[in-house]
Amino acid sequence: MKKYLISLKSYIAIMSSLTFLFITIFSSSLVALILWLFDIRLSLFFSVAIVCVLTTVLSTATFYFGTAYFLRYIERFNKASKRIGDGDFSVRVERNRDKFRGNFIYLHELDELADSTNKTVSELEKMNFLQKDFISNVSHELKTPLSVISGFCEILLDEPDEADRKRYLNLIHAEANALSELCENMLLLSKLDNNTIVPQNDVIRVDEQIRKALSTLIQKHKSEHELELLLNPVSLKTNASMLMQVWINLLDNALKYSKSKICIECFEQNGEIVVRIKDDGEGIEPSKLERIYDKFYQCEESHKKKGSGLGLSIVKRILEHLRGEIEYKNTECGVQACVKFKV
Secondary structure, eight states: OOSBSSOHHHHHHHHHHHHHHHHHHHHHHHHHHHHHHTTOOOOHHHHHHHHHHHHHHHHHHHHHHHTHHHHHHHHHHHHHHHHHHTTOTTOOOOOOOGGGTTTOSBSSHHHHHHHHHHHHHHHHHHHHHHHHHHHHHHHHHHHHHHHHHHHHHHHHHTOOOHHHHHHHHHHHHHHHHHHHHHHHHHHHHHHHHHOOOOOOOEEEEHHHHHHHHHHHHHHHHTOOOEEEEEEOOOEEEEOHHHHHHHHHHHHHHHHHHOSSEEEEEEEEETTEEEEEEEEOSOOOOGGGGGGTTSTTOOSSGGGGGGOOSOHHHHHHHHHHHTTEEEEEEEETTEEEEEEEEEO
């Protein structure tokens, strides 16, 4: 498919030439007709001079009114930029209907600029929404554990029973750890968003790193899941600490939401290192799969007690830095996360 129906340079050149040719012929014919009708005798010099003056006047008038076509676009950009400057990101620059473009992507450069502007404003609108949503979620996520900690501290002040005091202290400790983990995740996300270059000088065995992450998490969760490990020895040059964070988050999700069995595969295929983590959880609604990487997004209300909704956001951002990709999909018996790296 071609990009432009006609470029602005070609459009202006063609229109200028055709306009000048048409007006020159029209002016010459008009002057000749007037001289013939009124039987006026003029020298060739004066005849040509009159034609030139008339052509100049008519050409100027034609171009003056003809520029209205371009001014309509510029006026649209001007109105849109003012509204964007005022913080209104719902504005869009109006484009001509598709039927004028036919099989071409754009009418011309101004049409392409309008499309690019609309895409930029759409991203700004999305970022503005995410920022507001982020602030709201952070406030909520911080308020909940702080309220719990404050409430149990008040109970402890009046609680004489030693067993109950110990139970409440354990609950306060758990909430404080959750709060600390939330802050660490937010700091990590901020770091990932602001870093453009991540050093990747570590040569690691992916299968061994997955085993290490799994061992740590099994102790943490005191998990009794049935594990099926199909880990082939594969090596990758990457950032070891950041990649470990990927496995920690993905395996942590699998252990949280799986009912009884988790299958982990690691192998090299068609020039790619592939890691698949399958669990037998309840699955994710197809309409929600696209949002699972959004900050603080959780598919079900029941999952809120199991995390803050930042894990997959961190995974996605890390893999963008490490030139990897991830795909979540539902399977017949649960959910599968598939991570790929080019060798």
